[in-house]
Amino acid sequence: MALPLTTLPPEGPKKRDPHLHAASKSKFDFHSVSVEAAGDTRLKAAVQNAVVRQDAARTRSLALLPDSDALRTLAGKIKGHTLDYLDFYLEQFEQNVRKRGGTVHFARDGAEAKKIILKLAAAANCKSCIKSKSMASEEIELAHALELSGMDVTETDLGEFIVQINHDKPSHIVTPVIHMNKEAIARLFSDYFKTPYNDDPIHLTQQARVYLREKFRNADFGMTGGNFLVAETGQICVVENEGNARQSTTTPRLLVSLVGIEKLVPRLADLSVVAVPLTNSATGQPMTVSTSIFGGVRAEGEADGPSEFHVVLLDNGRSEILAGDYRETLACIRCGACLNACPIYRSIGGHAYGSVYPGPIGALLTPLFQGLAEFKDLPNASSLCGACYEACPVKINIPRHLINLRRDITSRELSHPVERLIYRAWAWTQGSTTLYNLVAMAQKIELRRRAGKSEFVDKLPWPGSGWTDVRPIPKPAARSFRSQWAQRRG
């Protein structure tokens, strides 16, 4: 373990993932970003390697439960009940955290959450923050705000640490650097730590361990997220494998947990229903290495644990979702199983989705959180095959919600005017047998003319080029099925 340990390097490399960069342009163009990502064979190989294994691990471990299907139904019911009475459970949680000597804050949006957290850190005169993995903090780009305030902030989950020093963004909810191979990580570490290149995962992990250990020892401010908030006890449950979230709750004197308002469960015993499908679905583990259930300040006489504890509950669009038809999407426990199961995610990776929540659940949450107009293409990033619904540990009907979002996009006239015109014309022709036959005939004649002697049409003018740029259209038969059928039946 004798590793050359340098002090904090002045500045990491500024290389950015091309897909990420394209997706974070102000006008989000999912089409070109996803086409580019789908053509990136290195990316595809890295993503496939990881998610296919994770998906298989999920299936294997769920098969060991008495009735995983019924368990998922029950988990969904518990989350659904909690959402239906969220005001009640939020108030109960707040009272119980207060009893434990902690304080609960509400934040309407990311800006407010960051303001609260920066104020808490400043009031406690904190200089050094160790931050464990949290999707809510990714959502509001918390680490960046803390850095700007002059604080020494370290992401301590290995994947998130790699993301941080690479000035990158996570591309998977559970395994953030799924888009990087070990060679890329080795080059990054070699640049960052000024050490010779070594792409052995054990070496790389040890290098990070040694570096981060001093951060843990000296931190005065710990940040965590929360997988579950337990209303009846005022506690937070965090599941993890590395032990870095435990570090955040052990050494620093100030502990702040940033969690979405939807993360509540009523009872501690509910953890045996909701946490089990979470870990099984995320990584195929019946239990993660460490499950921390914490809350409140250290008891009298204790020599570790926080002496000041705050929970920041983030709304950031959640209460708006709660009101509408998409309430069920707030039951998501961020396991990433729908990403691993999704044929689209497997082809394009996470960055192409243009937000911290990728995959099928991201195609729902991103437009709902950040606006349908800006992300109107995301609900189309699905073949509606239903693999996500089948994988979901709380049985969110993702395909149904995606269809509803598509409906909303059309009814609010957010889609391309030509697209709307085409669909209107299509609907018109479907309404009458004569029109249908006429159009089908015209289509057949035109496609057969273009195909000529070939069996395929390789090129069509816009908007048909949207199809033929990617794959040819088979030449239609000389006689339609309908007319052949009519003839056979005499």
Added chain:
Amino acid sequence: MTPMATFKNHPVLKSVRQALGRSATPTEIPAPPELDEPLIRLVHSDFGLPELFAARARENKMRVTFVSPEDAAPMLTARLKELGIASAAYPVSKLIDQLEILPALAAAGVSLLPWGPAALNPTYDVDAGITDAHAAVAETGSVVIRPTASHGRALSLVPNYHFILLEPKNFLPDLVDLFQKLPAENDPSGLILITGPSKTADIEMNLVTGVHGPGHIEIFILK
């Protein structure tokens, strides 16, 4: 305004109520869905819990040894010497005292750090933590630690080696038993369930143990 009044009138809580179609938080609500025990309970019997625990803990890459009380101190000491461990931190523990672990380790030249008000920072410099446990869940092979003034969180987290002593009374059949037992008890500082050495698969799904928590966990179960 009191903190509670500020909280109850916060715009976020107001918009949550509005979303749910009401102007005030209900004082009584229907009971949450019942926890269907056959769905969540995997271990139905109290029989053979230490053996089941040992099997599960081994699957989770923890080393498990059954020992008699009189053998515990010499076996633990021998193991520490074998691994080249020179220093260890420990909590105030009746079990550790009863088993006379500390004199044996001291005689073998292991330098010892008792948990106490100033122990946190020095714990980062010791090789091993030696602790007892609050409970052990047979179903999952999990050791349950409850931090207290005499048993700090860092003991089971910071040193690279964690040695755990379990007694027959520690064993619970199932996770359900742990969670159902808890709310009634007063647990100011929460709970930690440990189910294996610290690990990561963040780099190309390669499993590497010993990231931020202990890389090696060894359990001695007293017969």
